[in-house]
Amino acid sequence: VAELEQTAPALAAQVLAGNRLALARVLSWVENDTPAGHAALAELFAHTGRAHLVGVTGAPGTGKSSLVNQLARYFRQPPAGQAPRRVAIVAVDPTSPFSGGAILGDRVRMRDLAGDPGVFIRSMAARGALGGLASTTAEVVQVFDAAGYELIFIETVGAGQAEVEIASLAHTTLVIEAPGLGDDIQAIKAGILEIADLLVINKADQPGVENTERALRGMLELAPEHLAWMPTIWRTVATEGTGVAELAVEIQRHASYLQESGEWARRERLRLQAELDQLLRETLVARWRRKAPDGHYPEVLERLAARALSPYQAVAELLQAEDQNDLR
Amino acid sequence: VAELEQTAPALAAQVLAGNRLALARVLSWVENDTPAGHAALAELFAHTGRAHLVGVTGAPGTGKSSLVNQLARYFRQPPAGQAPRRVAIVAVDPTSPFSGGAILGDRVRMRDLAGDPGVFIRSMAARGALGGLASTTAEVVQVFDAAGYELIFIETVGAGQAEVEIASLAHTTLVIEAPGLGDDIQAIKAGILEIADLLVINKADQPGVENTERALRGMLELAPEHLAWMPTIWRTVATEGTGVAELAVEIQRHASYLQESGEWARRERLRLQAELDQLLRETLVARWRRKAPDGHYPEVLERLAARALSPYQAVAELLQAEDQNDLR
Numbered sequence: 001v002a003e004l005e006q007t008a009p010a011l012a013a014q015v016l017a018g019n020r021l022a023l024a025r026v027l028s029w030v031e032n033d034t035p036a037g038h039a040a041l042a043e044l045f046a047h048t049g050r051a052h053l054v055g056v057t058g059a060p061g062t063g064k065s066s067l068v069n070q071l072a073r074y075f076r077q078p079p080a081g082q083a084p085r086r087v088a089i090v091a092v093d094p095t096s097p098f099s100g101g102a103i104l105g106d107r108v109r110m111r112d113l114a115g116d117p118g119v120f121i122r123s124m125a126a127r128g129a130l131g132g133l134a135s136t137t138a139e140v141v142q143v144f145d146a147a148g149y150e151l152i153f154i155e156t157v158g159a160g161q162a163e164v165e166i167a168s169l170a171h172t173t174l175v176i177e178a179p180g181l182g183d184d185i186q187a188i189k190a191g192i193l194e195i196a197d198l199l200v201i202n203k204a205d206q207p208g209v210e211n212t213e214r215a216l217r218g219m220l221e222l223a224p225e226h227l228a229w230m231p232t233i234w235r236t237v238a239t240e241g242t243g244v245a246e247l248a249v250e251i252q253r254h255a256s257y258l259q260e261s262g263e264w265a266r267r268e269r270l271r272l273q274a275e276l277d278q279l280l281r282e283t284l285v286a287r288w289r290r291k292a293p294d295g296h297y298p299e300v301l302e303r304l305a306a307r308a309l310s311p312y313q314a315v316a317e318l319l320q321a322e323d324q325n326d327l328r
Numbered sequence: 329v330a331e332l333e334q335t336a337p338a339l340a341a342q343v344l345a346g347n348r349l350a351l352a353r354v355l356s357w358v359e360n361d362t363p364a365g366h367a368a369l370a371e372l373f374a375h376t377g378r379a380h381l382v383g384v385t386g387a388p389g390t391g392k393s394s395l396v397n398q399l400a401r402y403f404r405q406p407p408a409g410q411a412p413r414r415v416a417i418v419a420v421d422p423t424s425p426f427s428g429g430a431i432l433g434d435r436v437r438m439r440d441l442a443g444d445p446g447v448f449i450r451s452m453a454a455r456g457a458l459g460g461l462a463s464t465t466a467e468v469v470q471v472f473d474a475a476g477y478e479l480i481f482i483e484t485v486g487a488g489q490a491e492v493e494i495a496s497l498a499h500t501t502l503v504i505e506a507p508g509l510g511d512d513i514q515a516i517k518a519g520i521l522e523i524a525d526l527l528v529i530n531k532a533d534q535p536g537v538e539n540t541e542r543a544l545r546g547m548l549e550l551a552p553e554h555l556a557w558m559p560t561i562w563r564t565v566a567t568e569g570t571g572v573a574e575l576a577v578e579i580q581r582h583a584s585y586l587q588e589s590g591e592w593a594r595r596e597r598l599r600l601q602a603e604l605d606q607l608l609r610e611t612l613v614a615r616w617r618r619k620a621p622d623g624h625y626p627e628v629l630e631r632l633a634a635r636a637l638s639p640y641q642a643v644a645e646l647l648q649a650e651d652q653n654d655l656r
Contacts, residue, residue: 038640045638060387272632272639277613279643284612285605287647304600310373311600312366315607319615 008036012043015147020120023147027122030139041139044146049268051088051145052255055170056155057195062178063202065091066238068153069113074248075151076118084118088149091123092137092156120149135278138169138271168274171267172254174198174247177216179208196231197254200247204235229257292318336364340371343475348448351475355450358467369467372474377596379416379473380583383498384483385523390506391530393419394566396481397441402576403479404446412446416477419451420465420484448477463606466497466599496602499595500582502526505544507536524559525582528575532563557585620646 008029014022026044029037058064072087113119122140137154144152154170175196199220201212216233232250236243258264297318304314336357342350354372357365386392400415441447450468465482472480482498503524527548529540544561560578564571586592625646632642 042638042640046635049635269629269633273629275639276629276632276642279639280616280646281609281613283643283647284616285609288608288612301597301601301604304604305597307374307377310370311603311607313370314604315611318608319611 008039009043012040012146015040015044015143016047018148020117023120023143026143027140030143031124031136033136037139041142044143047146048142049145050148051141051150051152052172053141053145053152053154053170054251055168055173055195056153056176057173058176058200058202059178062176063238064155064176067176067200067202067236067244068155070236070238070241070244071248071251072113072119072153074244076116078248079245085150086118086148087120088144088147088152089119089121090137090140090144090152090154091121092154120144120147134169135275135282138275141169168195169271171258171264172197172251174200174251176200176202177212178203179206179212197229198247198250199231199233200236201233202236202238204243205237205240209235228261228263229254336367337371340368340474343368343372343471344375346476348445351448351471354471355468358471359452359464361464365467369470372471375474376470377473378476379469379478379480380500381469381473381498382479382481382579383496383501383523384481384504385501386504386528386530387506390504391566392483392504395504395528395530395564395572396483398564398566398569398572399576399579400441400447400481402572404444406576407573413478414446414476415448416472416475416480417447417449418465418468418472418480418482419449420482448472448475462497463603463610466603469497496523497599499586499592500525500579502528502579504528504530505540506531507534507540525557526575526578527559527561528564529561530564530566532571533565533568537563556589556591557582 011022011026015026026037026040029040031037056064056068068089068091072089075085075087078084113121122144124137124140141152141154173195175198177199178201199216201209201216203209213233213235220231220233234243234247234250236247238244255264258267300309300314300317303309304311309317339350339354343354354365354368357368359365384392384396396417396419400417403413403415406412441449450472452465452468469480469482501523503526505527506529527544529537529544531537541561541563548559548561562571562575562578564575566572583592586595628637628642628645631637632639637645
């Protein structure tokens, strides 16, 4: 491990120079939360802050992956007069804390975008705590940002709180719907709409698309008035590429809005603060564990299990012991 | 607030005596994380550990709420020779961090189970951090447990990491599926199966039920051999009550298995430990904030935003300052 740590600055330099193998290695370090990963991030962080981060979220079955693939292809081969942009896709699967659900999606992607050196795809499954996944995703995005990827899609499967947290990493958030996805969908939208910058009805060639659009418009009418950016609704059929160009133009329009309104800097600041707080939380707990007197935690847990202490009383006990330790 | 805190022990005593109004009040305190709530919990905690906690999770559109209602009705009016049991339902909606998505579900429930004093229903939407929701749910469950509710259903909308964390509160976890819910469902199952004790295919009168069951059986074949409890698959049509009695019997069989195998005590211990760790984490951060020198955090955040520090370096700075503060 010590050897890897020494090579971290060298590898970081190779990442900055565009070496894909170095990039893949640093990504693995970062995902596995290794000291070498931290060392590489410290080198790379100064080069971040240039990429446009686009969050893509929505319920299972909405065709998110196909749509992201199509968008990636658009930005790789834009209309005449525009420069192609380097695209990274970070596919996060918070629903698979144990098995490799993300792998399957990866294969589908490979088929579509393989061989293009301007595209890099990384799938991540949840390992352990959710907070951990959000901060690892933030770090993976930073590595891509430093490596010169100009557009980074952060795609999450599902539509829960996890996705909200991960989507909050992005400058621009797309919420994907599809016609006819069950009754609870209203409840989902109630929360998810508040994070959406763009609403996309994918599979728009399927029956029920009118109902879905009407429901979304109804939701939007409940939005607070005087929103600086009112979310817009788009129809796509990703499998055929329909509506993808229009959606891509809107994504760019949102980036311009963010830049001109000062909202870009504000979101950037909020994002970094959330990351700082998360890391601080993890570090405080690790520190506390190192300082705690041996055997005290198991003893307190025992009394908690015996209902002799309530959880709040147990925490008070644990922290009192630490205070006394400080005084010695 | 001071007045409420003084009355917390009195109110806790009323909760233990079965007063529903006192129960509702303490639940509100606990949900709002008030000092009075903590005081009441300290009184009530010694009376917990008796209820059977049943987690119910699954994707939107699977009909979870109807199924939980039917199960509640079964346990209120069991077959001859069995005593009715007091039932609480805690409906958690992690997908609605902002708006009251849970309210709608509440009204539907009211119609079904209203007027039965042996049933208490509480809906909770996510407020703020996910960790916060999981620990608030744990506390709400403790209040019901102390109040003598023998069977507590913890129902979560969605099928993400959030639901996994909340389901881990339960002794018995039901994962609900329905026929024909899109392609990504395989990916969901990959993770969710690992927490399932019982698998339920609801809406089993709809086309595709054979496919869903085949997929689930295929997943189960991937399970590690020699599992002490092999998850079983059940078909229900909650709207008509079909299969509900059989499912209820299986829930009781799982409780017996847990008790006899010692797994009940093991899960109880893990659950309390998770709760203790979460509370410890929150308290450590609150404490650090109180001790931190004024203005240092904003200054470090500023340098982070300017990319003069990486997130890890920023945390190191923040904690160094605290250490120096300790030495004064």
